[in-house]
Amino acid sequence: MSIHQALKQAYTKDPTHKEYILFILCELLQKDKAWIFLNPDFQIDEKIFFDYVDKFLHGEPFEYLFQKTQFYGLDFFVEKGVLIPRFDSEVLLEKCLEILEHHTFKNILEIGFGSGILSICLAKLKKNHIHACDINKKALELAKKNADFHGVSNKIDFQLCDFKNIQGNFDFIFSNPPYIKNDYPLDKWVQNEPHNALFGGDNGWEILHEIILFAKNQNAKVLACEFGYDQKTILQKLLEENGFKASFYKDYSGFDRAFVAWNLKY
Numbered sequence: 132m133s134i135h136q137a138l139k140q141a142y143t144k145d146p147t148h149k150e151y152i153l154f155i156l157c158e159l160l161q162k163d164k165a166w167i168f169l170n171p172d173f174q175i176d177e178k179i180f181f182d183y184v185d186k187f188l189h190g191e192p193f194e195y196l197f198q199k200t201q202f203y204g205l206d207f208f209v210e211k212g213v214l215i216p217r218f219d220s221e222v223l224l225e226k227c228l229e230i231l232e233h234h235t236f237k238n239i240l241e242i243g244f245g246s247g248i249l250s251i252c253l254a255k256l257k258k259n260h261i262h263a264c265d266i267n268k269k270a271l272e273l274a275k276k277n278a279d280f281h282g283v284s285n286k287i288d289f290q291l292c293d294f295k296n297i298q299g300n301f302d303f304i305f306s307n308p309p310y311i312k313n314d315y316p317l318d319k320w321v322q323n324e325p326h327n328a329l330f331g332g333d334n335g336w337e338i339l340h341e342i343i344l345f346a347k348n349q350n351a352k353v354l355a356c357e358f359g360y361d362q363k364t365i366l367q368k369l370l371e372e373n374g375f376k377a378s379f380y381k382d383y384s385g386f387d388r389a390f391v392a393w394n395l396k397y
Contacts, residue, residue, distance in 0.1 A: 132174065132175060132177040133171060133172045133173065133174060133175075134156070134167060134170060134171050134172070134173050134175060135171035135172065136177075137156070137175055137177045137180055137181075138152070138153065138156065138167075140177075140181075141156075141180070141181065141184050144184060144185070144188055145188050148187075148188065151187060151193070152184055152187075153167065154193070155180070155183050155184055155187060155193070155196070156175075156180060158193075158197055159175075159179065159180060159183065160175065183196055189319075190319035190320050190322060190323050191320075191323060192215055192320045192321075192323060192324070194209045194215045195209065195210070195211045195215070195323065198210055200215060200216055200246075202216045202218075202220070202221070202248045202252070203221055203224060203248075203252050205248075205251075205252065205255075205281070206280075207246055207247075207248055207251075207277050207280075208246070208273060208276055208277055208280065209246055209273070210269065210273055211323070212267070212269040212270075212325055213245055213246050213267065213269055213270045213273050213325065213328075214245045214246070214270075214324055214325060214328035214329070215246075215324060216245070216246060216248045218383070219357070219382045219383075219384070219386075219388055220248075220249070220307050220357055221382075221383075222357075222380055222381070222382050222383070222388050222389045223249070223305065223307060223355060223356070223357045223388070223389040224248075224249055224252055224253070226355055226380060226389055226391050227249070227253055227305050227355055228252075228253065228256060228257065230303070230353060230355065230391065231253065231257045231259060231303075232257075234303075234352075234353075236259075236302045236303040236352065236353075237302055238262065238299060238300060238301045238302055238303075239253075239259055239260070239261045239262065239301065239302075239303045239304075239305075240261070240262045240263065240264070240294075240297070240299075240301035240303070240304045240305075241261060241262070241263040241264070241304075241305055241306060242263075242264060242294040242304065242305075242306035242308060242342055242345075243264070243265050243294075243306055243307065243308050243309075243328070244263040244264065244265045244270065244274050244289060245265065245267075245270050245274070245307070245328060246270065246273050246274055246277055247263070247270075247273065247274030247275070247277045247278055247287070247289070248277070249305065249307065250263045250274075250278075250287050250289075251274075251277055251278055251281050251283055251287065254278075254283040254286035254287050255281050255282075255283050258286070259286070260286050260287070260288075261286065261287050261288070262287075262288045262290065262297070262299065262301065263287055263288065263289050263290065264289075264290045264291070264292050264293070264294050264297050265289075265290075265291065266291070266292070266293055266327070267325065267327070267328070268291060271289055271291045274287075274289050275289055294342070294345060295341070295345060300349060300350070301349050301351055302349075302350075302351055302352045302353070303351065303352060303353045303355075304342070304345075304346050304349065304351050304353070304354050304355070305354070305355040305356065306342055306355075306356050306357070307356070307357040308331065308338045308339055308342060308356065308357075309327065309328055309329050309330050309331040309338055310331040310335050310336060310338070310339055310357070310358050310359045310362065311329050311330050311331060311335055311359065312330070312331070312332075312333065312334060312335040312359075313330050313332060313333050313335075314333075315330075315335070317329070331359075334365075335359050335362065336358065336359065336362045336365055336366060336369075339356060339358055339362070339366060339369075340369055342354070342356060343366075343369050343370060343373050343375070343392075344373065346373075346375075346392075346394075347373045347374060347375075347394075350394070350396070351394060352393065352394050352397045353391065353392065353393055353394070354370075354375060354391075354392045354394075355389065355390065355391045355392070356389065356390055356392075357388060357389050358387070358388065358389070358390065360386035360387055360388065361387075362387075363379055363387040363390075366390060367379070367390075370390070370392045374394060374395050374396065375392035375393060375394055375395065376392065376393050376395055377390045377391065377392035377393075378390065378391050378392075
């Protein structure tokens with residue numbers, strides 16, 4: 132079947148997602164949009180194409196379909212069962228990079244490493260050694276695969292454990308934890324991601340509260356976290372109550388998205 136015929140038929144499946152369907156074809160053929168439009172008679176395997184389109188339209192995210200994504204200009208592997216990295220998280224990474232540019236820490240910990248992107252970026256760009264923990268076994272396998280790909284396996288100690296049980300003392304802690312309310316309606320694509328990496332409790336910020344208490348008990352100098360767009364007020368209160376002074380930052384869409392909190396003891 133020609134490209135023109137395949138796209139015409141695929142568009143009838145869901146006319147509202149034409150751009151996404153075109154993207155699937157580009158990815159399958161490893162060609163850009165211009166090439167697609169300039170070669171309408173090129174013959175393709177329509178069975179494979181329609182299979183990918185159907186999976187996407189039934190809620191399979193692109194990243195799971197092609198098992199890859201980009202973050203901060205770098206390529207990463209991603210698999211179903213592990214949270215897909217978001218562009219919004221780059222603001223947290225940038226704040227962590229700024230902190231490490233001007234300060235030195237004995238022990239750094241990431242809570243909830245997922246695919247490993249944040250720790251890998253920091254280890255790659257700042258050469259720091261990082262401890263990182265997560266409770267997802269599949270995430271552990273994927274993060275190690277990504278660390279190998281980027282040549283930083285020797286700089287990151289990935290551990291499969293709850294952060295409350297991790298051994299050691301950490302003076303810089305960062306995290307992109309689950310922070311969505313349990314009853315928040317998600318679209319069908321996000322629903323295919325692991326719920327324990329998305330939902331943070333009835334209010335959404337419960338796990339963030341636990342992390343703040345953990346950082347306090349650790350006597351950490353700095354805590355940096357991503358959070359939900361409507362959680363700034365409660366988090367500011369919780370941080371102040373536990374001896375931290377925080378600065379808050381917006382993502383590139385203008386939503387409150389990350390904080391950097393310094394322990395007032397330092």
